[in-house]
Amino acid sequence: MENPELVGECVSAMKSVLDPVGIQVSVKCRIGVDSADTYPDLRNFITTVSQTSGCRTFQVHARKAVLDGTFSPVDNRNIPPLKYDYVYRLKEDFPDLSVTLNGGVNSISDVLSVAEACKSRGGGLDGVMVGRGVVAQPWYWCTSGEVLYGGERGGGVKSRRELIREYGIWADKEEEWEGSKKGRRRILRPVVNIFNGEMGGKRWRNRIDDIMKTAGSKRKGYKDETGDDTKLSELLEKALEVMEPSIVDQTKEETMEIMLLKEEIIQGGTDSGGGVDGVAREAIKVWNEERRERERLIKEDEGDIEEDALRAGGG
Incomplete structure (x- = not known):
């Protein structure tokens, strides 16, 4: 994230190979890194990467990354404060891009909460990504389709x-x-x-x-x-x-x-x-x-x- 131009060039190179065979390239990033952690920094990163590479899909972890050596990988997943507002603003500023929120989402109620919060601002997230929560409690999430989208979703195991x-x-x-x-x-x-x-x-x-x-x-x-x-x-x-x-x-x-x-x-x-x-x-x-x-x-x-x-x- 410290070099948006380089990221854009890398993504463009990947897309040139993968687009012809129908494989989509997306970008997953934090909201910032070290001192470059303001919303304008994030907005500039998304602008540069999307315009340079043509990438239209971004998954954004709503914490910044601390890379100065003071935080371990575990610390980086938990200590930097979540700033969902940054991700909501991205969707408002880039309505033509697909924006998925990630970070601190541990339950289906969390998914509904962040989705509704973005919608109340006039935007609408394209997705919510759950990582550790699903791995830690996979059976809990087997009903997420029914709860989030309604109706009965067939297939899969019963018990x-x-x-x-x-x-x-x-x-x-x-x-x-x-x-x-x-x-x-x-x-x-x-x-x-x-x-x-x-x-x-x-x-x-x-x-x-x-x-x-x-x-x-x-x-x-x-x-x-x-x-x-x-x-x-x-x-x-x-x-x-x-x-x-x-x-x-x-x-x-x-x-x-x-x-x-x-x-x-x-x-x-x-x-x-x-x-x-x-x-x-x-x-x-x-x-x-x-x-x-x-x-x-x-x-x-x-x-x-x-x-x-x-x-x-x-x-």
Whole structure:
């Protein structure tokens, strides 16, 4: 963002290759960087990049980036204040561009809130991007289509039991294709948080973490019932035993009803810091902590793989 002209040239080069094959190029940016954090700075960046490259689609994280070394990547995702007003003003000033807001959106009520705030100013966001909130609590968002757009949106799985079974089939094929147990952590990572915010969710995460440790590393080997011949689909079915059947078999429609009830409690002013937003934010905190630990373990495994490769090559 410190050099809008260079960004515009880079985007233009990408578009020259990708436009002919029908692949859209978009730009994701912050509202500013270090001291260049005023709205005129942001407006100049969008003007320069869009005019130089012809790019019409921008996703804007409503925080500035602090790149002077005082903030870590985690700090940069949380400490700089959110300034949604900057993104709203962008849509007002560039009505012909597609503008999507990102940053600090952890619940469906947050999505509705920022969308309505922009609309009340006479504009209208083209989208709201949710990142960590979806990863931390994926099942919560399975009903977002019905809530945001109304009506029934068919397709997809009906319950988390069905989801886990289908995922297990894919996981077995993926592991067979890889030809190694060392990829188990990466394969199972997407389902770790599927019960976040539910009773027993921590037991599920712990059970999946146990399975993810059965990568057959030289130091640890395989654990008891998770030996060399046990498929991931079988391990996932076994892990479901720690959860209440009523939760595992809860349909998306039932999830939506419970979620809307919690929304009503929050809007009624009787929520005491929990509810949908509280649960979502706590889930994100837990997810971040566990994600760092899993990444540490993955690096250990990758170190094993590199060591094996060196030995195989005689290095």
